[in-house]
Amino acid sequence: MTAVGVPAAERPLRTLWRYARRHRGRVWLATLCATLNKVADVVPELLIGAAVDVVVRGEDSFVAGVVGVEGRFAQLGVLAAVNVVVWVAESGFEYAYKVLWRGLAQTIEHEARLDVYTHVQDLDTAYFEDTRAGGLLSVLNDDVNQLERFLDVGAPTIIRLFWNVVLMGAVFAASSWLLTLVSFAPIPVIVVGSVLYQRKLTPYYARVREQVGELSATLTANLGGITTIKAFTAEAREAERVAGVSDDYRQANRVAIRYSSAFGPLIRMAVLTGFTATLLLGGWLTVQGRLEVGLYSVLVFMTQRLLWPLTDLGEVFDQYQRAMASVRRIFGLLAVRPALVPGRGTLPEPVRGEVRFEGVTFGYGDGPAVLADVDLTVPAGEVHAVVGATGAGKSTVVKLLLRFHDVRSGRVCVDGVDVRELTYPSLRGAIGYVSQDVFLFHGTVADNIAYGRPGAGRDEVEEAARLAEADEFVRALPDGYDTVVGERGQKLSGGQRQRLSIARAILRDPAILLLDEATSAVDNETEAAIQRSLAHVTKGRTALVIAHRLSTVRDADRIWVLEGGGIAEAGTHDELVAAGGLYAALWRVQTGRATA
Numbered sequence: 001m002t003a004v005g006v007p008a009a010e011r012p013l014r015t016l017w018r019y020a021r022r023h024r025g026r027v028w029l030a031t032l033c034a035t036l037n038k039v040a041d042v043v044p045e046l047l048i049g050a051a052v053d054v055v056v057r058g059e060d061s062f063v064a065g066v067v068g069v070e071g072r073f074a075q076l077g078v079l080a081a082v083n084v085v086v087w088v089a090e091s092g093f094e095y096a097y098k099v100l101w102r103g104l105a106q107t108i109e110h111e112a113r114l115d116v117y118t119h120v121q122d123l124d125t126a127y128f129e130d131t132r133a134g135g136l137l138s139v140l141n142d143d144v145n146q147l148e149r150f151l152d153v154g155a156p157t158i159i160r161l162f163w164n165v166v167l168m169g170a171v172f173a174a175s176s177w178l179l180t181l182v183s184f185a186p187i188p189v190i191v192v193g194s195v196l197y198q199r200k201l202t203p204y205y206a207r208v209r210e211q212v213g214e215l216s217a218t219l220t221a222n223l224g225g226i227t228t229i230k231a232f233t234a235e236a237r238e239a240e241r242v243a244g245v246s247d248d249y250r251q252a253n254r255v256a257i258r259y260s261s262a263f264g265p266l267i268r269m270a271v272l273t274g275f276t277a278t279l280l281l282g283g284w285l286t287v288q289g290r291l292e293v294g295l296y297s298v299l300v301f302m303t304q305r306l307l308w309p310l311t312d313l314g315e316v317f318d319q320y321q322r323a324m325a326s327v328r329r330i331f332g333l334l335a336v337r338p339a340l341v342p343g344r345g346t347l348p349e350p351v352r353g354e355v356r357f358e359g360v361t362f363g364y365g366d367g368p369a370v371l372a373d374v375d376l377t378v379p380a381g382e383v384h385a386v387v388g389a390t391g392a393g394k395s396t397v398v399k400l401l402l403r404f405h406d407v408r409s410g411r412v413c414v415d416g417v418d419v420r421e422l423t424y425p426s427l428r429g430a431i432g433y434v435s436q437d438v439f440l441f442h443g444t445v446a447d448n449i450a451y452g453r454p455g456a457g458r459d460e461v462e463e464a465a466r467l468a469e470a471d472e473f474v475r476a477l478p479d480g481y482d483t484v485v486g487e488r489g490q491k492l493s494g495g496q497r498q499r500l501s502i503a504r505a506i507l508r509d510p511a512i513l514l515l516d517e518a519t520s521a522v523d524n525e526t527e528a529a530i531q532r533s534l535a536h537v538t539k540g541r542t543a544l545v546i547a548h549r550l551s552t553v554r555d556a557d558r559i560w561v562l563e564g565g566g567i568a569e570a571g572t573h574d575e576l577v578a579a580g581g582l583y584a585a586l587w588r589v590q591t592g593r594a595t596a
Contacts, residue, residue: 012327016147019331020108030100033093034156038163040090046171047079047086054079097156105151113144116333124340125404126365134217139333142212143326150323154316161316186274201317204256205325211249213329218245260317340406343421351430352380352415353511353542355401359410362400369408370396372565378558380415380511383543385553387583388562394546397562398516401544403427414512432505436517438497440489445474446481448489448500452508460507467536468503470496506537513543550587559583 020027054075069075117140165187222229222238229238357376363369370393378384386394399405400412403419412419419427432452440448449464450456461481465471473496477483489497505513515534531552534543547553554573561568561576561583569581576583 012324012331015331016327019112023104023107026100026104030097030104030156031159033097033100034159035163037090037093037097038160039167040086040093042164042167042171043086044083047083051076051079101156102152105148108151109144109148112147112330113140116140116144116330119334119336122338123336124338125399126339127336132213132217132221134215134220135213136333137220138209138213138216139326139329142216143209143329146322146326147330150319154319154323157316158320185277201256201259201321202325204252204259205321206328207252208249208256208322209325209329211245211252215245215249218242256321260321340403342424343419344423345417345421346423346426347415347417347430351511353430354378354380354413354415355512355542355544356413356416357397357400357410358413360400360407360412361409362396362405362407364405370565371400373410374565374567376560376567378542378544380542381540382557383538383545383555385545385547385556385559386562387547387550387553387559387586388568389586390548392562393565394562395516398433398514398544398546401512401514402431402433430511431514432508432510432512433514434498434501434505434516438489438494438501440485440492440497440500442484442487444479444482444484445477445500448485449481449503449507452504456507461503464503464507465500467506468499469532470499470503473499502534502537511541513538513541514546515543516546517548550583550590 054072059070069078120136120140219242222242229235355376355378357374360371360374360376361369362371374397376386376397386397388394396405400407401414401419403412403422403424406420414422414427414430441451445465446458446461449461453460458481462471465474465481474481474483483491485491485497485500489500492500534545535555545553545556550573553559556573558570559573559576560570561581563582569576569579569583571579577587578584
């Protein structure tokens with residue numbers, strides 16, 4: 001099921017119905033089983049009335065006239081046989097509709113979660129820079145679960161309540177129009193009350209869903225930053241902050257619950273009115289001889305069966321409001337369209353790896369330009385570096401090349417093709433990326449290295465690790481390449497994670513290798529090991545190195561120096577040092593040769 005074309009949920013139930021169009025046949029079948037279950041559920045009440053009629057009237061009973069059986073016991077035997085058949089049918093249809101509805105609920109829950117996750121993955125990087133991960137997690141988990149709970153329980157309950165009213169109404173209408181009017185009088189009150197409550201509860205449950213997202217975001221952020229919390233002994237402060245957010249959620253729920261809980265007692269008062277009226281008026285009609293005793297007993301009993309299930313509307317309505325608030329959030333997220341549209345072209349094979357920035361100007365959102373009219377060329381097979389002070393726009397170069405953002409003007413090209421014309425698999429499939437903030441998945445060392453090429457063999461994985469100078473420390477781990485690295489690789493040091501990231505990029509065998517501050521957070525020994533590995537892996541391929549430590553790029557074929565969003569100077573290490581410009585000044589600072 002695709003998320004394309006799914007509108008924001010202004011009318012959430014209608015939107016959900018359109019979304020589930022592939023499963024409508026199953027919905028109708030489940031509805032049919034629930035209907036037949038309700039029909040079978042009504043019949044025993046009629047049999048009770050028929051049994052009373054047999055006991056009171058004997059050979060003149062309704063059963064005697066229909067089946068031609070005269071003895072009272074024989075007539076009761078017929079009713080007992082019919083009752084067995086009805087109960088078996090009711091049980092069978094109950095099993096069928098529960099299996100169908102619950103299976104349907106699980107399927108739609110699965111598809112909704114998968115569609116939302118797939119859609120979120122396709123959104124631009126800029127979207128994630130402005131959106132809290134915990135809020136997205138609450139949609140993927142809690143909101144989708146709320147939808148499943150409503151489809152599992154609430155929807156079939158509504159269907160059975162509808163048929164309960166219809167079938168009971170048919171029995172009443174065939175018996176006494178006066179009693180029908182009296183017994184059904186509370187139903188319009190209940191329906192009008194439901195509509196009013198729906199309008200009243202909608203903003204309250206929307207607030208509840210918002211607070212769920214806020215709580216989820218807070219917990220996700222705190223668990224991710226648990227080391228920092230401990231380092232600053234902020235446990236008590238953070239516990240107090242979480243308590244505040246959790247209390248906001250509790251208060252939002254409390255208000256919603258206060259209104260939704262009042263719904264049930266109001267319905268009970270309406271049920272009491274209808275039942276009392278039927279009891280008194282029906283009894284009077286029976287005493288007057290205008291209503292049979294057996295029929296009166298059936299109607300009194302069925303009045304309760306008609307009205308009492310409506311007390312479930314309070315809980316069902318609560319589930320409905322929660323689910324519709326979640327549907328609005330789910331389909332509101334699905335309605336977010338990516339600002340960047342992938343191209344349809346592919347890079348010509350074999351990919352040479354030439355990179356060109358032609359008059360590139362770029363800024364984040366509506367902010368000032370980070371890069372202004374930048375011209376930069378990396379010939380295929382050469383190693384180039386981009387250096388500069390913090391905030392000069394070095395990492396932005398990488399983001400534009402990977403097309404995480406689009407330029408405001410100018411072009412970014414690979415092998416002469418504008419990256420905006422390329423599909424993402426063609427562009428990013430030709431690039432191996434090693435970032436400063438290495439992300440390792442919870443899995444084995446081998447799994448993380450093979451992430452870029454899932455089908456790679458163990459020999460290829462180990463060879464990539466050797467080239468990244470990671471093989472030695474990996475084999476020293478408790479289970480070698482089968483060692484589980486923990487969430488985000490927390491069981492490894494920063495340098496070890498970085499070398500595994502380089503091995504992951506090497507295994508992909510890309511035409512272009514991007515290294516974004518790959519050695520900025522490692523010690524000198526690890527830096528030397530990484531430098532040796534890079535000397536191996538950059539041979540025969542284009543490499544663009546974003547560096548803060550100038551010692552790591554002194555052997556580059558060309559170094560580009562960024563300042564104020566533009567190219568201040570470019571050349572080899574020796575040329576730039578001899579020129580005495582910005583690069584030379586940075587070099588003196590980093591080597592301790594700067595004067596006061």
